[in-house]
Amino acid sequence: MTNPAVNAPSATLPNTTVSKTPAANAAEAAAHYAAKLSFETDCADVWYAINHQQRDFVLVDVRMETLFAAGHLPEAINIPTRKLTPARLAEFPQETLFVVYCAGPHCNGSTKAALKLAQLGRPVKEMIGGVTGWIDEGLGLARG
Template sequence: MDLDAVTFFAARLAFQTDVADVNAAFTSGEPGFVLIDSRSAASWATGRIPGALHLPTGEIPDRAAALLDPGVPVVTYCWGPGCNGATRAALALARLGYVVQEMLGGIEYWTREGFPVETDAGLTYSDPDPLTVPCGC
């Protein structure tokens, strides 16, 4: 057994989650974490994951303590896999002592999976992307 590989992949699973797991947790009614959208106000206005809390990365040091219970884990997301905003937000929260995971795929893959997106006008749904939905992992 390659213990370096075991350590590496176990750490990834400890610190990362994906859109399917976040959706399943929210669907259960008791996700056990707070979902943080770390994008800008302009991006938030275009649509966000229902139930997410808007906390842009740059505001985390000043606002996290007023918004978050340190005893409740946090999951961060940003735009998608071509962006490291969720990673930066997770790092900022970890530096403040929060238990945190990064949601892989961001709002892009959330939308591609056909999960609901909230706007000021209500919920919207996109047709699931046939390249992402059948993963089944």
């Protein structure tokens, strides 16, 4: 059975919790989503870049060393947030883009790391989903 409200003209739709606050106009929405993408990337884009030799970033797992050793994204390096220091980052050119990730949506470690990198004047994006998102996408982890 189909829902008649789904096919009804928008003028006859009830004012639901979704439409109660009007959507932004198209220009505002485009600006918002463009800005959002300047702060984050996702597992599929990281996977694609790694597997098609298009990686123009350093992939950083910001979890503890023991968690990194138990399983991490291929080609990631481990720099726990507390170790993101100017001295540790000195080996990377100033314009290096860092993509940081942590355990998953339940963890704000990558957000803290992204903030720290930005405060150190480094370009950074957060990989949304973290390890959980990577696994949910059916992608494998490296060990060691």
